Amino acid sequence: MSSENNKKNWVGKPLPRKEEDRLLRGRGKFADDIKMREMLYLRFVRSPYAHARIVSIATSDAEAVAGVVCTLTGAEILPQVQPFIEIAPEPGGKIKDYPLAISKVRYQGEPVVAVIAESPGIADDAAELVQVEYEALDAVVDAEEALKDANILHEEAGTNRVWNGVFEYGDVEKAFSEAASVVHIDRLHFHRFSSTPLEANVVIAQWNPKDERIYYWCNNSFPSFAIQFLSAHLNVHIDRIRVETSDIGGSFGIKITSYPQMAVCALASKKAGGRPIKWVETRSEHNTSSAHGNERTFRDTRVALDKDGVITAIASRHIDDCGAYPRYEPLGCVIWSQVVPGVYRFKNTRIDFTQTVTNKCPVGPNRGYSRMQHLWFLERVVDICAHELGIPADEMRLRNYIRPEEFPYTTPNGCVYDSGNYPKMLQVAKGLIGWDEWKKKRAAARKQGRLIGMGIGTTLDSGTNNFGQSQIVNPGAPFSGNSQGANCKLDIYGEVVVAVGSCPQGQGHETTAAQVVADVLNIHPDLITVRTGFDTERNVHTGFSGTYASQFAVSGLSAVHGAAQKLKAEMKRLAAFVLETKEDDIEFGTGAQGPELRAKSTGKSINYWGLANIVNVNSAVLPVEMHDVTLNCRYIWRAPFKVPDKVKKYGNLTLTYASQLHIAVIEIDRDTFIPRILDYVAVDDCGTVINPAIVEGQVYGATAHGIGAALMESCVYDAVGNMLTSTFSDYTPITAVNMPKVKYGHIETPSPHSYSGAKGMGEGGAAPIHTISAALQDALFAEGIIVDDSFNNADSLFRAMVGKEIGQAAKLVTVERRP
Amino acid sequence: MYPRAFHYHRASSLKEAVTMLSQLGDDAKLLAGGQSLIPLMKLRFANPQHLVDLNFVPGTSYIKEEGGALRFGALTRHAEIENSATAAKIPILHDCAAGIADVQVRNRGTIGGSLAEADPSGDWAVVLITLATEVRCLGKKSERTVRFADFIKDAYTTALAHDELVSEVVVKKPPKGSGGAYIAFKRSAPVYPTASAAVQLTLDGDVCKDAAIALGCVGLTAIKARDAEAALRGQRITDKTIAAAMEAARAAADPQSDMRGSADYKRALVGALVKRAIEIAVRRARGEQVEVGHIYA
Numbered sequence A: 001m002s003s004e005n006n007k008k009n010w011v012g013k014p015l016p017r018k019e020e021d022r023l024l025r026g027r028g029k030f031a032d033d034i035k036m037r038e039m040l041y042l043r044f045v046r047s048p049y050a051h052a053r054i055v056s057i058a059t060s061d062a063e064a065v066a067g068v069v070c071t072l073t074g075a076e077i078l079p080q081v082q083p084f085i086e087i088a089p090e091p092g093g094k095i096k097d098y099p100l101a102i103s104k105v106r107y108q109g110e111p112v113v114a115v116i117a118e119s120p121g122i123a124d125d126a127a128e129l130v131q132v133e134y135e136a137l138d139a140v141v142d143a144e145e146a147l148k149d150a151n152i153l154h155e156e157a158g159t160n161r162v163w164n165g166v167f168e169y170g171d172v173e174k175a176f177s178e179a180a181s182v183v184h185i186d187r188l189h190f191h192r193f194s195s196t197p198l199e200a201n202v203v204i205a206q207w208n209p210k211d212e213r214i215y216y217w218c219n220n221s222f223p224s225f226a227i228q229f230l231s232a233h234l235n236v237h238i239d240r241i242r243v244e245t246s247d248i249g250g251s252f253g254i255k256i257t258s259y260p261q262m263a264v265c266a267l268a269s270k271k272a273g274g275r276p277i278k279w280v281e282t283r284s285e286h287n288t289s290s291a292h293g294n295e296r297t298f299r300d301t302r303v304a305l306d307k308d309g310v311i312t313a314i315a316s317r318h319i320d321d322c323g324a325y326p327r328y329e330p331l332g333c334v335i336w337s338q339v340v341p342g343v344y345r346f347k348n349t350r351i352d353f354t355q356t357v358t359n360k361c362p363v364g365p366n367r368g369y370s371r372m373q374h375l376w377f378l379e380r381v382v383d384i385c386a387h388e389l390g391i392p393a394d395e396m397r398l399r400n401y402i403r404p405e406e407f408p409y410t411t412p413n414g415c416v417y418d419s420g421n422y423p424k425m426l427q428v429a430k431g432l433i434g435w436d437e438w439k440k441k442r443a444a445a446r447k448q449g450r451l452i453g454m455g456i457g458t459t460l461d462s463g464t465n466n467f468g469q470s471q472i473v474n475p476g477a478p479f480s481g482n483s484q485g486a487n488c489k490l491d492i493y494g495e496v497v498v499a500v501g502s503c504p505q506g507q508g509h510e511t512t513a514a515q516v517v518a519d520v521l522n523i524h525p526d527l528i529t530v531r532t533g534f535d536t537e538r539n540v541h542t543g544f545s546g547t548y549a550s551q552f553a554v555s556g557l558s559a560v561h562g563a564a565q566k567l568k569a570e571m572k573r574l575a576a577f578v579l580e581t582k583e584d585d586i587e588f589g590t591g592a593q594g595p596e597l598r599a600k601s602t603g604k605s606i607n608y609w610g611l612a613n614i615v616n617v618n619s620a621v622l623p624v625e626m627h628d629v630t631l632n633c634r635y636i637w638r639a640p641f642k643v644p645d646k647v648k649k650y651g652n653l654t655l656t657y658a659s660q661l662h663i664a665v666i667e668i669d670r671d672t673f674i675p676r677i678l679d680y681v682a683v684d685d686c687g688t689v690i691n692p693a694i695v696e697g698q699v700y701g702a703t704a705h706g707i708g709a710a711l712m713e714s715c716v717y718d719a720v721g722n723m724l725t726s727t728f729s730d731y732t733p734i735t736a737v738n739m740p741k742v743k744y745g746h747i748e749t750p751s752p753h754s755y756s757g758a759k760g761m762g763e764g765g766a767a768p769i770h771t772i773s774a775a776l777q778d779a780l781f782a783e784g785i786i787v788d789d790s791f792n793n794a795d796s797l798f799r800a801m802v803g804k805e806i807g808q809a810a811k812l813v814t815v816e817r818r819p
Numbered sequence B: 001m002y003p004r005a006f007h008y009h010r011a012s013s014l015k016e017a018v019t020m021l022s023q024l025g026d027d028a029k030l031l032a033g034g035q036s037l038i039p040l041m042k043l044r045f046a047n048p049q050h051l052v053d054l055n056f057v058p059g060t061s062y063i064k065e066e067g068g069a070l071r072f073g074a075l076t077r078h079a080e081i082e083n084s085a086t087a088a089k090i091p092i093l094h095d096c097a098a099g100i101a102d103v104q105v106r107n108r109g110t111i112g113g114s115l116a117e118a119d120p121s122g123d124w125a126v127v128l129i130t131l132a133t134e135v136r137c138l139g140k141k142s143e144r145t146v147r148f149a150d151f152i153k154d155a156y157t158t159a160l161a162h163d164e165l166v167s168e169v170v171v172k173k174p175p176k177g178s179g180g181a182y183i184a185f186k187r188s189a190p191v192y193p194t195a196s197a198a199v200q201l202t203l204d205g206d207v208c209k210d211a212a213i214a215l216g217c218v219g220l221t222a223i224k225a226r227d228a229e230a231a232l233r234g235q236r237i238t239d240k241t242i243a244a245a246m247e248a249a250r251a252a253a254d255p256q257s258d259m260r261g262s263a264d265y266k267r268a269l270v271g272a273l274v275k276r277a278i279e280i281a282v283r284r285a286r287g288e289q290v291e292v293g294h295i296y297a
């Protein structure tokens, strides 16, 4: 038999994904694939206005349509529910959020009435007959305008401001008084976009009158969060809510906030006598009213630098726009502070952070959530200072990067960067792209009047949150730490079955969990069944379970590893008893009868079936002292966090910090203004790699999302709050024809904070957005243009270069040089 | 995303389709590739009560060379034109067919449906207006031939009567010494262009004997840029004459701002596209084989 002496390591191998066969052959099981007897279909009637008072609603014509079972309005659900939990303290905490508009609508696309019918077509027909009379109100779509409170969205809050706080560390004024130069940047803007998962939101809900329980089959990507909101909202004991997810076609955080629709579906099922209700979101609904990423404006930035161009302090005012309802917010008001200094060494900083509501779609924690906005800001600051001071972009970074020998590095606000080597990543990336040759080509091209720019973007993907940071935004919040559950068992016939509280959307959890268990038990990963998809009834979830925020490699696999270790210990004990030997005589491997445990001294062995048989169906042979052996082992992993200091806003907010460094070479065509990526490299460091193929796939996916966001994708509203990008023809998500060839490289700095050295790496920190902004600015700086927005398509470049509307350096940036 | 209920009729000949149209009245519509009509019905922007399906009419999909002209059956799919060696004898037709949306749309969408739809952003009209094109229209009583210049009247409006259909599109082969090119800027494959330019030039040595220049997506219909044509006609093609044509094209454009771009940008862009299309057209007129593709964001 193969034994532990010739043990193979599965972790670290590019094992093809176990789920690939099913997914690529179109045999995935998605929520919309579920069909049930007596199923009804729900269609929302949505607000055409961005801001309006509801004068009246008439549903009788819709109800008269044959096949319509019922309708549901805000007024009808009001007595049955509590407003959703608000995470914010006052004033944001006073906002009342219901899943159907009550007396006002606050964004175009807000659900007003639900129509429930025997078929989706009938529901669509009837929805057209619902009459809603509105009295239009002035809409406010600009964050800074909203903060003037001339038009208030939520009267009960009395202001549009959701949250405000000052994050101050070090001695900012001293740093400015000692600075050799101070750079002022008037305004930078990070645009609103979404990662547009291929599968839109789907909810099937049944409020079953027989057992008074609510059953969900859906694709929410953070179900344990959703049930906490739903339980309080619906006045239902949390144990009475069952959520199951199956395959999910992407979430990127956008599907975390589908709980309002989940609530309506449950209430509709209740009204329809317990029949299951299916709601399948259309693409236009998804684009207008699921969730968008956070938009952020950076005002009055001041940067202090020493004589060598080393940044010593940054002070700025950040205004975050969360759309009409905060929902997951204001967590974004603190989540950015996981990366206060980015990859840089400056110690002094003051960020005055405000979040406001506007008459736009509510935001959700979109891929790179809240950190990418801040990291983009820092990269803009670094590049603008570098250009203004005449320091090359690579040199500027090397002078300011946290140094490899400084890890673990404590940031000014107490976060501990576990490991990293930014100069080395830069070196690898420069090598892959041929930095020096490109510099020569750029110089030659510029002589011919061509606009070629080279840009670097360095970024962090902080993973495994300390939910204690919620107490920084709301000292009363009852959350801290992080945990994940897993179960590992030998089933009755000896099958190894693993269950985790995650709900993967393409991240390959089935494969990586099997790799981890395979190494613990010394068997082939194909022998391990991994149950993925969330199910409250599996009892492997904690309040933090789900798939979001780059954490599975750490929280999920630590839980799986813990459960597998527990199982291994029990198997060893049981085998020693059966084989009449000592535990340290037992070795794990695979023999003629499949996976087995063997006594080294005697050569006798017992296979998994034999072990499972004794515990499950032959237990009379077990002595009493072995009764605690169940071969069914649950393990809850807890992150080693403390509650942060709420007053000082200080503490460790995340466990691991993966890093990415991208370089782009871009040419802007002088005639068409179309930016073309000539060369692109992405270098990733996510610590110890569990499955290189999966990591590489995540990097390409994140890169595509980032390039799309930088050049093509923007959620656009007109001045009165009409959403102009409700279809893919208008929104134009990135497709294969838009992708440059991406060169991929990686380095590995193992994390001392995870058992395996791995770091979470799903979000990629939107490195391409920083990188493309940097490259465009490099191309345009000589033309007097500063890239001040994260979104730059041909039209915006035209307006900057010809119309001189945006990005004019003379208006945006001033440099104060001290003698 | 479900259309309103409608009645479905399957025509077995074009004549029968015309008869059905006249019997069913204004609420009936023909269904060809469905790539414009079905999305509109799903969004409930179009709500016909009757659909008359042309897809099962035999002999409506063909590409023939006859008497110095190429003839396209109304139901000929964009993909068939893209992959046809006969169609490639007029290279600008291949440029157009190969650049429409993505494979799925090209496999379904038809040339007849595109012309009948007269979408202001459609590609075919821009190209066909630079060539000697005729549209054969079949009515209840007779079939008539309409010059392409008279076929598209306005955005979404053609010379077709309600009970008339496009049966064939006839394109005369350009004379010897003629070359053309069609180039669009598209943000991604499955969307309509931000702007496009079609150029067909006939050279006599270095001198441009004849020029046809059309602009797409910068007006309610394809725009024939007559001043730009005049800037080249009878002239040698030089940087100067090209620049003059570019400027004239920009002046002829009448774009609107939308998600594809601001009006000012589209105007600037269309000039640049005209310049590129002229450069390719000249090379092709001189007998060079040149592959062109659209420019994507």
Ligand SMILES: Cc1cc2nc3c(=O)[nH]c(=O)nc-3n(C[C@H](O)[C@H](O)[C@H](O)COP(=O)(O)OP(=O)(O)OC[C@H]3O[C@@H](n4cnc5c(N)ncnc54)[C@H](O)[C@@H]3O)c2cc1C
Pocket (backbone or CB within 6 Å): B029, B030, B031, B032, B033, B034, B035, B036, B037, B038, B039, B074, B075, B099, B100, B101, B102, B105, B108, B109, B110, B111, B112, B113, B114, B116, B117, B119, B121, B122, B123, B124, B160, B164, B165, B166, B167, B190, B191, B192, B193
């Ligand atoms: C995602 C997407 C992207 C697209 N991008 C482009 C693009 O970039 N460029 C472009 O040019 N087009 C584009 N299209 C449109 C495509 O080319 C369509 O095929 C075309 O516009 C309509 O042709 P059809 O055969 O599909 O017509 P249908 O949709 O079936 O019909 C369109 C209209 O024409 C009428 N009709 C159809 N056939 C006839 C006939 N023989 N006689 C009279 N009336 C008739 C119908 O009644 C209907 O009113 C796109 C479509 C989609 C879905």
